[in-house]
Amino acid sequence: MNKYYWLIPILPLLGAAFNGLLGKRAGKGVVTVAGLGVVLGSLLLAASAFLTMKALPDHRLVLNYGEWMVTGSMAVPFGLVIDTLSGTMMLVVTGIGFLIHLYSVGYMHEDEGYARFFSYLNLFVFFMLTLVLGSSLPLMFVGWEGVGLCSYLLIGYYFETDFAPQAGLKAFLMNRVGDLGVSMGMLVLFAAFGTLTISDILTQAGHLAPEVGFGVLTFATLMLFVGATGKSAQLPLYLWLPDAMAGPTPVSALIHAATMVTSGIYMICRLAPVFTLTPITMDVVAWVGGATALFAATIGLFQRDIKKVLAYSTVSQLGYMFLGLGAAGFAAGFFHVFTHAWFKALLFLGAGSVITAMHHEQDLFKMGGLKAKTKITFITMVAGTIAIMGFPGTSGFFSKDEILYLAYLKSPALWVIGVIAACCTSFYMWRLMALTFWGEPRDHHAYDHAHESPLSMTLPLMLLALGSLLWGFWGVPEAFGGHFNIGEWLKPALTYGQTHAAHGHHEGPAILLALISTTLGLVFGFLGWSKYKNGPAWELAFAAKFPFVHDLLLNKYYVDEGVELYLLRPIRWFGNVLWKLFDVIIIDGLGVNLPGALARVFGDFTALFQTGRVRNYALSMALGAAILLYVFLK
Amino acid sequence: MTGMDAILHGGLQGYLVVALLLFALGLATVLLRRTLLLQFMGVELMLNAANVALLAFARFHGGDAQAMVFYLFIIAVAACEAAIGLALVIGLYRHRDTTDSDRATSLKQ
Amino acid sequence: MFITFALITLLGALGMLLQKNVVVAGLCMVAAFFGVAGLFVLLANPVAAALQIIVYTGAIMVLVLFVIMMLNSHEEEKAQVSHPVQRWLSVALLAALAFGAVKLVLASGGLKTLAMKGAEVPQAMTLQKVGTALFADHLLGFEVAGLVLLAAMIGAVALTKRNL
Numbered sequence: 090m091n092k093y094y095w096l097i098p099i100l101p102l103l104g105a106a107f108n109g110l111l112g113k114r115a116g117k118g119v120v121t122v123a124g125l126g127v128v129l130g131s132l133l134l135a136a137s138a139f140l141t142m143k144a145l146p147d148h149r150l151v152l153n154y155g156e157w158m159v160t161g162s163m164a165v166p167f168g169l170v171i172d173t174l175s176g177t178m179m180l181v182v183t184g185i186g187f188l189i190h191l192y193s194v195g196y197m198h199e200d201e202g203y204a205r206f207f208s209y210l211n212l213f214v215f216f217m218l219t220l221v222l223g224s225s226l227p228l229m230f231v232g233w234e235g236v237g238l239c240s241y242l243l244i245g246y247y248f249e250t251d252f253a254p255q256a257g258l259k260a261f262l263m264n265r266v267g268d269l270g271v272s273m274g275m276l277v278l279f280a281a282f283g284t285l286t287i288s289d290i291l292t293q294a295g296h297l298a299p300e301v302g303f304g305v306l307t308f309a310t311l312m313l314f315v316g317a318t319g320k321s322a323q324l325p326l327y328l329w330l331p332d333a334m335a336g337p338t339p340v341s342a343l344i345h346a347a348t349m350v351t352s353g354i355y356m357i358c359r360l361a362p363v364f365t366l367t368p369i370t371m372d373v374v375a376w377v378g379g380a381t382a383l384f385a386a387t388i389g390l391f392q393r394d395i396k397k398v399l400a401y402s403t404v405s406q407l408g409y410m411f412l413g414l415g416a417a418g419f420a421a422g423f424f425h426v427f428t429h430a431w432f433k434a435l436l437f438l439g440a441g442s443v444i445t446a447m448h449h450e451q452d453l454f455k456m457g458g459l460k461a462k463t464k465i466t467f468i469t470m471v472a473g474t475i476a477i478m479g480f481p482g483t484s485g486f487f488s489k490d491e492i493l494y495l496a497y498l499k500s501p502a503l504w505v506i507g508v509i510a511a512c513c514t515s516f517y518m519w520r521l522m523a524l525t526f527w528g529e530p531r532d533h534h535a536y537d538h539a540h541e542s543p544l545s546m547t548l549p550l551m552l553l554a555l556g557s558l559l560w561g562f563w564g565v566p567e568a569f570g571g572h573f574n575i576g577e578w579l580k581p582a583l584t585y586g587q588t589h590a591a592h593g594h595h596e597g598p599a600i601l602l603a604l605i606s607t608t609l610g611l612v613f614g615f616l617g618w619s620k621y622k623n624g625p626a627w628e629l630a631f632a633a634k635f636p637f638v639h640d641l642l643l644n645k646y647y648v649d650e651g652v653e654l655y656l657l658r659p660i661r662w663f664g665n666v667l668w669k670l671f672d673v674i675i676i677d678g679l680g681v682n683l684p685g686a687l688a689r690v691f692g693d694f695t696a697l698f699q700t701g702r703v704r705n706y707a708l709s710m711a712l713g714a715a716i717l718l719y720v721f722l723k
Numbered sequence: 724m725t726g727m728d729a730i731l732h733g734g735l736q737g738y739l740v741v742a743l744l745l746f747a748l749g750l751a752t753v754l755l756r757r758t759l760l761l762q763f764m765g766v767e768l769m770l771n772a773a774n775v776a777l778l779a780f781a782r783f784h785g786g787d788a789q790a791m792v793f794y795l796f797i798i799a800v801a802a803c804e805a806a807i808g809l810a811l812v813i814g815l816y817r818h819r820d821t822t823d824s825d826r827a828t829s830l831k832q
Numbered sequence: 833m834f835i836t837f838a839l840i841t842l843l844g845a846l847g848m849l850l851q852k853n854v855v856v857a858g859l860c861m862v863a864a865f866f867g868v869a870g871l872f873v874l875l876a877n878p879v880a881a882a883l884q885i886i887v888y889t890g891a892i893m894v895l896v897l898f899v900i901m902m903l904n905s906h907e908e909e910k911a912q913v914s915h916p917v918q919r920w921l922s923v924a925l926l927a928a929l930a931f932g933a934v935k936l937v938l939a940s941g942g943l944k945t946l947a948m949k950g951a952e953v954p955q956a957m958t959l960q961k962v963g964t965a966l967f968a969d970h971l972l973g974f975e976v977a978g979l980v981l982l983a984a985m986i987g988a989v990a991l992t993k994r995n996l
Contacts, residue, residue, distance in 0.1 A: 701831030703762075703824045704915075706924055708754050715929060722936070732834060735947035736937050741838045741871065743933040745864075747926050754922040758854055760900055764861050766843055767892060769870055774880075782875045783950030784844035784958060792973070794880055795966065798887050803984030805892045809899050811990035814952040816868040816903050825913075 094138045094152055094304050096170065097153045097179070098218035100127040105212035112204025124207030125686035128190050128214055130182035130715035139180060144172045146583045148178075151224065151288075158227070159594015165285050168224035174423070174582035178221045178355055186214050186346050188549035192438050193339040195545035196445065201619050206246060206337070213239035217348050221355065226285045229356070233320065236349045237264040244336040253335040260329035266324055271356075274313035278363070281305050287359065294362040295584075303369060310363060310370040314377075317353025321407045323381045324700075328649060330404055334396040338441030341396060346403050351426045354410045360581045361419045365594070375415025375499060379506045382408030384646075386513035390520070391628065391643045395440050398521050400446050401645075403433060405510055412507060413492035416499040419583050421491040422574040424564045428484035431560060432476040439470040442546055443503060443525055446539040450532060453524040454625050460526035463540045465547045465705060467526050472523055472554035478515040479607060480615050484561035490603045491566055491573075497602055508606045512613040520618030527622040566599065738779035745772035759812050763805075771777045786823050834874055841867030853907065858897050865889045875956045 104127030112120045116554035142150040153168040171179065190210060197206050220232025228300070238261070245257030275285065282290045300306050315325070322330040333345050357364055357374070364370060382405045389401035403645055407427050413422035446453055446463050460467040478483040489511065497504035541547065565573040620627045632639040641647070698709075749772060752765030774794055781790030816822055844864030852858040865888050871883035939944060966974055 199922075699831060701828030703827070704754055704757070704918060708918060708925070711750060711754065712925060715925060719932075724916070735943055737834060737838070737939045738871065738875070741841060743838070743937065744842055744930060745845055745868075747933075748849055750929070751922065751926050752845075752849050754926075755849070755919065760896060760903075761848075761854060761857060761892060763849060764858065768848070768861070768864065771884075771888070774884075775868060775871060778872060780946075782877065782954060783946055785898070785950060786876060786954035788957070788961040789969070791877075791879065791957060791962045792965050792970045795883070795910045795917055795962075796917055796973060796977055798883060798913055799903070799981060801937070802887065802892065803980055805895055806984045806988040807959070809895060810988040810995050811960055812899060813903070813992050825915075 091141065091150075091638070092706075093150065094134060094150075094171075095154065096217050097131050097134045097169075097183075098222065100131045101214040101218070102349070103127060103210040104390070105208045105215060107208075108204050109208035112208060117198075117203050120204045120207050124211055125187070125190050126192070127211060128183060128187045131214065131218070132180075132187050135179050135183045138171050139176045140461045141535050142173075142176050148173050153224070156518070157225070162283065163279065163285065164226050165227050167228065167447050169222040170224040170288065171222060172578050172582045173222050174355075177423075177427065177579075179218060181222060181427065181524060182217050182348050183215065184290065185430055185434050185553070185644070186217075186343060187340050187551060189343045189347075189434065191439070192342075192441070192546050192549045192670070193337075195543045196339055196441055197337065200240075200337075201244065206243075209239055209242045210339075210343070213344060214244065214351070217352075220352055224287060224496060225486075226278065226290075227285060229273065229287070230235065230268075230271060233316075233356075234268060234285070236344070236352065237261060237268070237320070240333070240344050240349055243340040246340065250335070252332075252359075255292055256332035256335040258512055260333050263326050263329045264319050267316040270312040270315030270319070273634045274309045274311075277305060277309035277656075279310065291360070291362045292367060297366055299366045299368060299542070305366075306363065307367040307369050310360075310367045311373065313356065314362065314370060314374055317356055319353075320413070321350050321353030322404050323353075323377055323408060324384060325383065325413060327381065327404050330363065331400045331645070334394070334400050338396065338437060341400070342434045342437035342441070343723060345400070346437050347430040350403065350407055351410070352429070354407070354414060354422055354426050356612060357411075357414050357421050358423050358530070358579075358583065364414075371415050371417065372409050373415070375503060376407045378411025378413075378415055379496070379510075380408070381405070382412060382510040383506050384408075386510040386517070388642055390513060391515045391632075391639060392517075393453050393643075395443065395453055395456075395525065396437075396451060398453075398487065398517055399433070399436055399440060402514065405514060406433065406719050407476070408510070409489065409492055409507065412496055412503065416492070416495035416503070418495040419490060420573075420579045421488065421495055421564075423579060424494055424575050425488040428476070428488040428557070428560055428565075430487060431553055432473045432557035435469060435473040435550060435557055436477070438546070438553065439466050439473060440549055442466040442550065443470075443543045445542055445546075447532070448538060450535050453521065455532040455626070456525045456530070457528045457532075457624065458526070458530040458536065459539060462536070463541045465550065468520065469547075469550040469554040470526075473557055474518045476557040477518055479511060479610050480608060482561065483558055485557070486607070487561040487564050487566065490606065491564065494599050494602055495608055503540045504602065504640070508609060511606055511610050515610045515614035516617035519614045520621045523618045523621035524625060527618075531624065585712065735783050737777060739776060742772045742776035742779065743767075745775065751812050757825050759815070762824060763808055763812070766808075767801060767805070769796060773797065781820050834871075837867050837870035837874065839867075840864070841871065854900055855897065858893060858900060862889050862893050865893065876954055879957045879959055879962055 090526040092251045104123055107123050108120050108173050112123075115123075119412050138150060142148055151168065152171070153166055155167050156164060157167040158165040169664060190207070193206065193210065197203055197706070200206065213236060216232045216235030220229050220236060220416075225234060241257045242262040243257075244260055245254040247253045249604040267294060278290060282293050284290060284293075319326040330345060330350070334341055336345075364374075385401045385404035389398050389405065392398045392401065406425070410422045410429070413419075442463065443459065443466060444454070446459065446466070447456060450456065476483040479486045493504055493507045493511070496507050542703050564573055628639075644650075698705075746769050749765045749768030752768065753762045756765070758763060774797055777790055777794060777797075781787045784790075812822065815827060819826060844860045844862075844867055847860030848857045848864065851860060860904050865884060869881040869884040872878075874885060
């Protein structure tokens with residue numbers, strides 16, 4: 090069976106090619122079968138590969154397909170590595186990916202570009218799998234760039250609008266800034282380790298002692314983290330994610346919640362042995378993650394667009410993941426990636442269901458009372474909400490508390506930041522739920538026509554809800570009597586012969602901390618629900634009493650405006666200068682026109698000799714002959 | 724015979740000097756006078772100078788008859804040139820009503 | 833004798849150069865030709881002298897004078913623009929040429945040797961010698977010269993015909 094595993098990424102690629110080139114002519118039915126079929130096939134093969142890998146003693150399945158680039162001292166192989174880390178991620182991508190493909194059949198049913206959508210979505214799955222499974226850094230980078238491309242294509246899917254293509258471009262350009270970091274990091278890693286094959290790098294790193302101070306490895310890992318910042322929307326490269334909501338909702342669910350944005354965390358987990366060697370970078374990761382978590386959570390408090398709330402929530406949750414990684418909790422961080430994929434995808438798809446029910450209305454202030462009309466959506470979204478707020482027993486509870494505990498061990502201040510962000514998370518999620526499902530409907534026209542979504546959309550919702558509630562039991566921490574199984578599971582992938590990279594055991598006041606954070610979360614969640622269950626009146630009153638705070642948060646701290654004013658305008662001005670001064674005057678004037686003018690002057694000068702008079706010509710001839718004579722007779 | 728002696732008493736150098744000065748005067752006429760016919764006469768003078776030089780050398784090589792043949796050919800060429808050249812001058816005069824060579828500047832850039 | 837003829841020649845040429853009246857210039861030219869003929873005689877070549885007078889002065893100069901008369905151009909026309917560059921440059925060139933040439937001739941050793949070798953006056957050129965050389969050794973050249981003259985004649989007629 091091993092020899093078919095290369096199809097795991099290739100099947101979606103074939104699907105993308107087919108849907109892209111022939112989809113429009115083949116019709117929606119064929120596209121559906123092709124688009125869903127390839128992902129399902131990939132999922133089944135992935136499951137088989139996963140089981141094969143599990144049966145192996147060291148839990149590593151290496152599939153080599155030859156040499157890719159060989160030059161000088163660099164030899165980059167073409168291959169896939171399925172170990173516990175990449176295998177889990179592979180199943181997440183194909184599994185949740187398949188559910189979202191299924192959902193899209195219903196959601197995109199009336200759209201003209203149906204084939205184009207599925208082509209791009211398949212292409213995304215291909216690139217994401219390449220990123221996850223690649224055995225060498227360049228191959229991972231191919232996937233990295235590719236998902237950025239697909240993100241751009243899918244955000245700008247509604248290309249007739251003004252806003253969507255701009256948002257896509259913004260996402261792509263910010264990603265490119267990050268990609269610079271990844272490239273630099275890769276190159277420095279190559280310089281340091283002499284190889285670009287991931288397993289070789291990790292093996293070598295396993296034998297090194299941590300760096301003291303700012304050395305080569307610290308620089309490399311910092312650069313890689315810059316790349317992660319861009320891809321995973323951390324401060325300061327997060328601005329593209331809220332704008333990315335211009336794309337269709339399934340895209341937001343798959344790319345901007347479950348998979349692509351977690352690539353940054355995945356990359357750091359993949360290179361965990363290297364990151365463990367650079368404590369400075371780990372500190373940076375933790376603090377940036379914590380700061381982002383709090384920052385984004387505060388913005389989410391007063392957003393009116395349902396998708397924007399979820400977008401800022403994603404940024405905030407990603408911050409949590411980085412916080413976990415920085416606190417040396419690689420397994421904890423990855424656990425949160427895993428649980429977040431389930432409940433965030435659920436929340437986005439649920440929001441999509443709500444939007445469809447409300448006939449493409451996305452303003453929370455115009456919704457209300459939907460719990461009577463869209464029961465399945467309502468129940469599943471409640472499941473997702475209690476998961477994200479960390480209700481005891483849900484998956485989010487276990488993953489988030491693990492991270493908060495590790496944060497406390499690193500620095501109590503980080504724990505406080507995390508808890509505040511968690512309170513905000515509870516508040517805005519229940520605000521969202523209350524405004525959408527409770528109270529009197531504020532837009533009667535839309536409410537009257539609202540109805541539950543078809544099975545193709547509600548089935549994924551139900552499956553995702555189950556996952557959000559149950560997967561927590563994979564990572565029950567020891568303090569609560571569990572074995573933190575996910576830590577054990579990920580150990581072979583995260584440790585390459587060195588000390589603890591996966592954290593499991595506890596020494597501090599874990600239960601007390603968990604008690605405090607959970608209680609506060611429940612309190613704020615209840616507050617959020619109670620203040621909004623009858624509509625947005627409370628918020629409007631708040632805005633009247635504290636306009637500064639309210640507007641600041643609603644307008645996302647005016648960061649976009651600041652960037653436009655202080656960064657983009659100077660750059661455009663500089664570009665203008667380069668154009669008017671450098672290009673026109675120097676290059677055109679000096680480089681192009683000047684030689685032309687000189688040629689003309691010279692030509693005019695020599696034309697003076699063409700008088701047309703025989704005498705003059707005779708004189709020239711005589712002069713020439715005289716000179717020749719002189720030369721010959723010398 | 725040497726130097727100035729030769730010049731004054733008809734030695735080889737004397738004839739050659741005469742020939743060269745004649746050539747120079749012929750060239751001067753071509754370069755400095757504007758009338759086409761006068762320029763033509765200058766050309767004939769230059770040819771004559773060449774003839775003088777030629778025959779001087781011939782005499783000092785013992786009266787070579789080959790030089791005479793050459794001399795005849797030069798005269799033949801001069802005659803042809805005279806015929807055609809004058810025909811052209813007449814043609815130009817008919818066209819431009821002038822024999823001033825400075826007025827024929829159609830080739831001017 | 834040599835000096836006399838030389839002076840006649842050179843002064844005639846000078847006169848041609850400097851004369852304003854074209855007809856007078858032509859006559860100076862004739863005088864120069866006569867001088868040249870005299871020089872030819874001194875060079876033991878009476879044949880050449882005769883030919884010089886018959887062909888050059890008799891035919892060519894007559895032709896030129898005919899054309900001058902026909903075109904009514906005895907006065908040189910007024911210059912429209914003065915050309916100092918041409919004048920000065922030409923004078924400089926000519927001076928250089930003349931002085932350089934004379935110096936060269938006087939300094940040349942080869943010429944001295946040649947002069948000494950052929951110092952004694954040879955036998956005068958006779959028409960017979962010319963004829964033999966021309967018709968026996970250089971017959972082809974003679975024929976070609978004839979063709980060239982024919983071509984020139986036809987050309988001259990063709991160029992001046994008013995309607996072909």
